[in-house]
Amino acid sequence: MQLVLEVKVCNSKEEKNMAKNTESHKKEKTESEFNEKVLYINRCSKVVKGGRKFSFSALIVVGDGKGRVGYGFAKANELTDAIRKGGEAARKNLIRVPREGSTIPHEVIVHWDGATILLKPAPSGTGIVAGSKVRAVLELAGIENVMAKSLGSSNPNNLVKATFEAFNRLSTRDEIKQRRGLE
Numbered sequence: 001m002q003l004v005l006e007v008k009v010c011n012s013k014e015e016k017n018m019a020k021n022t023e024s025h026k027k028e029k030t031e032s033e034f035n036e037k038v039l040y041i042n043r044c045s046k047v048v049k050g051g052r053k054f055s056f057s058a059l060i061v062v063g064d065g066k067g068r069v070g071y072g073f074a075k076a077n078e079l080t081d082a083i084r085k086g087g088e089a090a091r092k093n094l095i096r097v098p099r100e101g102s103t104i105p106h107e108v109i110v111h112w113d114g115a116t117i118l119l120k121p122a123p124s125g126t127g128i129v130a131g132s133k134v135r136a137v138l139e140l141a142g143i144e145n146v147m148a149k150s151l152g153s154s155n156p157n158n159l160v161k162a163t164f165e166a167f168n169r170l171s172t173r174d175e176i177k178q179r180r181g182l183e
Contacts, residue, residue: 033064034062034063034064034068034091035062035063035064035065035140036060036061036062036087036090037060037061037062037136037140038058038059038060038083038086039059039060039061039071039133039136039156039160040058040059040133040156040157041056041057041058041059041079041082041083042056042057042058043055043056044056044057053077054077055075055076055077056075056076056077056078056079056082057073057074057075057082058073058074058075058079058082058083058085058086059071059072059073059086059156059157059160060072060073060074060083060086060087060089060090061090061136061137061140061160062087062090062091062094062140063137063139063140063141063142064140064142065139065140065141065142066142067096067097067098067099067141067142068094068095068096068097068141069094069095069097069137069140069141069142069164069167070090070091070092070093070094070095071089071090071093071137071160071161071164072085072086072087072088072089072090072091072092072093073086073089073157074086074088074089095164095167095168097141097142097143097167097170098167098170098171098172098175099141099142099143100121100172100173101124102124102143102144102145103121103122103123103124103143103144103145103146104119104120104121104143104146104170105121105170105171105172105173106121106170106171107119107120107121108166108169108170109166110162110163110165110166110169111152111162112158112161112162112165113153113155113158113161113162114152114153114155114158115150115151115152115153115154115155115158115159115161115162116150116151116152116153116162117134117148117149117150117151117159117162117163117166118148118149118151119146119147119148119163119166120146120147120148121145121146121147122145122146122147123145124145125145126145126146126147127144127145128143128144128145128146128148129146129147129148130146130147130148130149130150131148131150131159133156133159133160133163134148134150134159134160134163135148137160137163137164138163141167148163
C-alpha cells in the first residue's frame with residue numbers, strides 16, 4: 001500500500017493573482033445590484049488610406065429597480081470598450097427618483113434640446129405606457145405605473161436626458177409641504 005501526498009507550492013505571483021481574482025469576484029457581486037441595459041449603439045466610419053476605420057458610441061442605462069438610476073454615453077474604437085465605459089459613466093451619474101407608491105408624484109413636461117417628454121402618474125395596474133428608450137429608463141428606475149409621451153425629436157440621447165431632467169423636477173408631497181411652510 002502506497003500513500004500519495006499532494007503538495008501545491010505557490011510562488012508570490014500566483015498568490016497575488018489568486019487574491020486579485022477573489023477581489024474582482026467580490027467587486028462583481030457589489031456591482032450586480034444594478035441592472036445594465038444598452039439603449040443605443042451608433043457605428044461611425046472614417047475613410048482613411050487603408051479603407052474604413054470604425055468607431056462606436058454607446059448609450060447605457062443602469063438602475064436597481066428601487067429608485068436609483070443613471071445613464072452614461074461613451075465612445076471608443078471597440079464596441080465592448082464603449083459599452084464598458086458607458087456603464088462606468090452611468091454608475092457615476094446615479095440619481096434618486098422620487099416615487100409615490102409604484103408611480104411618480106405628479107405630471108411633468110420637459111423640453112431638452114429637440115426632445116419634449118411628458119410623464120403622467122397612472123393608477124395601479126396600468127403598467128408603463130411609453131416608447132422603448134423612455135420605457136427602459138422607467139423600468140430600471142422601478143416605476144411600474146406611468147404614462148409617457150415623447151413629443152418632438154426621437155434622438156435617443158435627448159430622450160434619455162429629457163427623462164432624467166423630468167426626474168430631477170419631480171418633488172414628493174413632503175418636499176412641497178416644506179416649501180409651502182405647511183410642516
